[in-house]
Amino acid sequence: MKMIKGIFETHLNVTNLERSHHFYEQILGLPHAYGQKDRGNSFYWIGGAGNAMLGLWEKEPDQVQRQHFAFHVSLEDMKHAVAYLEGKGIPTHNFLDDDIGELYVFGWMPAVSVYFKDPDGHSLEFISMLPDEAKPELGMVPWSTWEKMHGRA
Structure with missing residues (x-):
């Protein structure tokens, strides 16, 4: 049985959520799917809604690898x-x-x-x-x- 069909989501830690939001949405053109400023996250659709997703999480610089x-x-x-x-x-x-x-x-x-x-x-x-x-x-x-x-x- 072949269960895995692809990668649905990946997540990155970023140091400045607003700057990254601008880059991924305004420059690369990914549609914004959802975000929670109070939790420091933002999600973007890749290849259309429901196809794949990129999640960004704001962290301190020493937590960004x-x-x-x-x-x-x-x-x-x-x-x-x-x-x-x-x-x-x-x-x-x-x-x-x-x-x-x-x-x-x-x-x-x-x-x-x-x-x-x-x-x-x-x-x-x-x-x-x-x-x-x-x-x-x-x-x-x-x-x-x-x-x-x-x-x-």
């Missing part, structure tokens, strides 16, 4: 993800953080992704699965190289 999670985005949206984020003043980098200005494909998945940080320094990622057969033997390759290998560039 940096974490990582990825948002699934469409392949079409991934083509514009860097421009979208940087247009909102959010610096981006690839997995290797090598400054070549190009995103990488994880050959074992295969998927392409871009990384950025929230106001508390949590590592966030936009990731999109590619419609190709996995090639783990390639490790990581620049997205343009992957696309050329598959006759799309």
Whole structure:
């Protein structure tokens, strides 16, 4: 019996709930689902109401440990993800953080992704699965190289 269908929610501790509310709702565009100021929390829908949720909890700075999670985005949206984020003043980098200005494909998945940080320094990622057969033997390759290998560039 296969019970687990996906991850429904994840939670992050943040140092300033209002600042994080602005980032996740106004900058990233997540719809606000629910919040309790008196309890220091705020919840956001991901992928539509009832699909998945992100919870933010305001804590003292010494209680905020940096974490990582990825948002699934469409392949079409991934083509514009860097421009979208940087247009909102959010610096981006690839997995290797090598400054070549190009995103990488994880050959074992295969998927392409871009990384950025929230106001508390949590590592966030936009990731999109590619419609190709996995090639783990390639490790990581620049997205343009992957696309050329598959006759799309």
